[in-house]
Amino acid sequence: MYAFDYQRPAALADAAALLKADPEAKILAGGQTLLPTLKQRLAQPTALVDLARLPGLSAIEKTAEGVAIGALVKHAAVATSDVVRAAIPALADLAGLIGDPAVRNRGTLGGSLANDDPTADYPAAVLALNATVVTDRRSIGAGDYFQGLFTTALEEGEIITRVDFPQVERAGYAKFRNPASRYAMAGVFVAKTADAVRVAVTGAGQSGVFLWEEAGDILASDFSPAALARLELDPADLMSDLHGSAEYRAQLVKAMAKRAVAKALA
Amino acid sequence: MPEIANTAAKVAVAMTVNGRLVSAELDPRTLLVQFLREKLLLTGTHVGCDTSQCGACVVHVDGAAVKSCTMLAIQADGMSVTTIEGLAGASGLHPMQEAFREHHGLQCGFCTPGMIMTALDMVARLGPDLDEATIRENLDGNLCRCTGYHNIVKAIGAGAAAMGAGAKVAAE
Numbered sequence: 001m002y003a004f005d006y007q008r009p010a011a012l013a014d015a016a017a018l019l020k021a022d023p024e025a026k027i028l029a030g031g032q033t034l035l036p037t038l039k040q041r042l043a044q045p046t047a048l049v050d051l052a053r054l055p056g057l058s059a060i061e062k063t064a065e066g067v068a069i070g071a072l073v074k075h076a077a078v079a080t081s082d083v084v085r086a087a088i089p090a091l092a093d094l095a096g097l098i099g100d101p102a103v104r105n106r107g108t109l110g111g112s113l114a115n116d117d118p119t120a121d122y123p124a125a126v127l128a129l130n131a132t133v134v135t136d137r138r139s140i141g142a143g144d145y146f147q148g149l150f151t152t153a154l155e156e157g158e159i160i161t162r163v164d165f166p167q168v169e170r171a172g173y174a175k176f177r178n179p180a181s182r183y184a185m186a187g188v189f190v191a192k193t194a195d196a197v198r199v200a201v202t203g204a205g206q207s208g209v210f211l212w213e214e215a216g217d218i219l220a221s222d223f224s225p226a227a228l229a230r231l232e233l234d235p236a237d238l239m240s241d242l243h244g245s246a247e248y249r250a251q252l253v254k255a256m257a258k259r260a261v262a263k264a265l266a
Numbered sequence: 267m268p269e270i271a272n273t274a275a276k277v278a279v280a281m282t283v284n285g286r287l288v289s290a291e292l293d294p295r296t297l298l299v300q301f302l303r304e305k306l307l308l309t310g311t312h313v314g315c316d317t318s319q320c321g322a323c324v325v326h327v328d329g330a331a332v333k334s335c336t337m338l339a340i341q342a343d344g345m346s347v348t349t350i351e352g353l354a355g356a357s358g359l360h361p362m363q364e365a366f367r368e369h370h371g372l373q374c375g376f377c378t379p380g381m382i383m384t385a386l387d388m389v390a391r392l393g394p395d396l397d398e399a400t401i402r403e404n405l406d407g408n409l410c411r412c413t414g415y416h417n418i419v420k421a422i423g424a425g426a427a428a429m430g431a432g433a434k435v436a437a438e
Contacts, residue, residue: 003274006294006340028341035336036317038295048294052341076330080391100407101387103318105330106337180319182406 001038005047009054012159016136018049019157025049027159029072029111032103057110057161060084066129066167067091071110071160079104088129090171090264094121094189097175099182110160113145116152116209118239119183120202121175123209128189128200129171132164139164148207168193170223172264174256175203178243185243186252188212190260196220199257204238204249215257223265225258279343283308284352292339298332299323301339302349310350310379314409321408324380324387325349331387333407350379353386361432362386365425366418373412384408385422394430396423 007025009015019025026045028034029052037043051057057072060081067087069078078084079096098104098112098121112122113133126133126142133140136159145153154160168191175187184203191198197219199212218227233253235246244252273293280289283306290305302308302325311334314322318336325334326348353360359367362382372378388396388404401419410418 001295004294005274006277006338008340008343028338031338031341032318032336035297035338039316050341100321101391101404102321102324102331102333102384102407103336105332 002041002044004038004045006050007047008050008052012054012056012136012161015049015051015054015159016157018047019159022046023156027051027114029114030074030106030108031111032099032107033111033115033117051110051159059162062087063164066165068162068164069109070162071113072108075099075104075107075109075112076101078109087167088165088171090173090189090191090260091125091129091165093263094125094173094175097121097173097177103182109163113163114152114154114160116146116150117183118149118202118205118208119178119181119185119187121173121184121187124184124187124189124200124202125165125173126163126200127209127211128191128198129165129168130191130198131166133160134162134164135160146209151208170264172260172262172266174259174263176252176256186249186256188253188256188260190219190257190264192219192223192264197223199260201253201257204253206237206239210237212253212257219261223261225261228254228258228261277340279339281339281342281344282346284348290339294338294340296339297335298325298327298337298339298342298347299334302334302347308349308351312376312379314376314380319407319409320377321380321384322377324383324408326383326387329390331384348383350382353382360386361428362389362422362425365428366421369417369421369424371413371418371421377408377410377412381405381408381410381418381422385425388422389426389429394426394433396426398423 025047028048028050057070059070061068075095075098084092133145170192173189175184186204187202189200197216199215202209233250235250238246238249240246276291277294312322314320318333323335328345401422
């Protein structure tokens with residue numbers, strides 16, 4: 001790691017002020033991606049602004065629409081939350097599939113979304129559920145939030161404070177993991193509301209998480225794994241790397257979509 | 267080319283490690299595992315992969331298992347840390363350590379401290395009655411290059427059961 005200064009602000013406004021004063025400073029939440037990045041000297045921030053002790057960012061709350069999860073809530077807490085389990089069980093399932101138990105004890109929802117790794121799990125849930133990312137400045141709909149590989153609508157120094165997840169009729173998440181990295185090679189989150197189905201895919205797209213709209217349209221009229229049998233996903237926009245070709249990933253996405261629907265129906 | 271700044275203002279860190287209050291002035295980039303091994307000389311916590319894959323560095327921070335190679339020491343400021351050195355009591359090995367010995371749950375021993383700390387986290391989260399599938403699933407973040415895991419899984423099941431029996435005796 002290159003050297004950096006360490007700041008631990010006591011209030012959100014102080015954190016925002018520190019980030020505004022130093023554009024080269026970076027936010028530290030759980031550090032499960034940032035610290036490995038720094039260890040490889042792939043980034044050289046002047047300072048880390050540690051949000052971990054900020055009040056008000058660590059709650060899970062039932063809301064009229066669904067569930068609100070604070071940006072600093074750890075994956076392990078989402079996975080074991082009775083509130084999340086009751087409102088959106090698929091979201092708790094997803095959190096329990098991130099990394100491994102020790103990583104889940106440190107990694108945070110806000111950190112995952114701010115980083116927007118194309119193979120991360122949470123972006124699939126946020127996009128399929130059409131959740132709202134709330135920051136210290138505004139609310140950003142999922143459709144506007146994700147803008148490509150490691151690229152989001154967040155501005156310089158903007159801090160995610162919570163995510164509002166709306167409850168849906170049914171939802172399911174299925175993931176095919178890379179056995180070494182534990183990231184998704186294909187992860188599919190299916191969310192069914194009264195009038196539509198949204199199918200979000202992570203781990204496979206060249207530009208990060210995306211909505212598989214054809215699958216959503218078919219599932220809206222026939223919400224069953226069998227309904228996807230005749231559908232093919234075009235591999236043109238999918239990732240090809242040493243772990244698998246785009247064609248292989250297209251098959252994985254379809255298989256995971258079927259499993260996600262089956263889980264939603266279970 | 268801009269000069270690479272290689273120094274930063276030191277930060278004051280204080281935490282409880284195995285029941286003992288410790289404090290130091292550290293470079294902010296000091297990892298928790300570096301602090302434990304190099305400053306406190308608690309070398310039972312190992313660095314295997316240094317990329318949060320292998321779990322040899324697992325310790326408990328405020329009761330939760332974490333990979334100490336992927337946490338800054340300053341992030342544990344004010345918290346309570348337990349390492350493998352903090353387990354054995356005056357009467358001998360912790361039941362989980364004893365189970366690893368009894369069931370030959372180690373060969374070279376490098377991964378063992380992390381395995382045991384992860385096993386104790388498992389018992390804390392899921393209770394003492396652990397079936398094989400649960401143990402294997404929850405060992406996801408711990409790699410062993412010798413044993414093929416079979417005896418580690420057996421040891422954790424037996425160690426967890428011994429802890430459950432011990433808790434029952436203590437309660438009676």
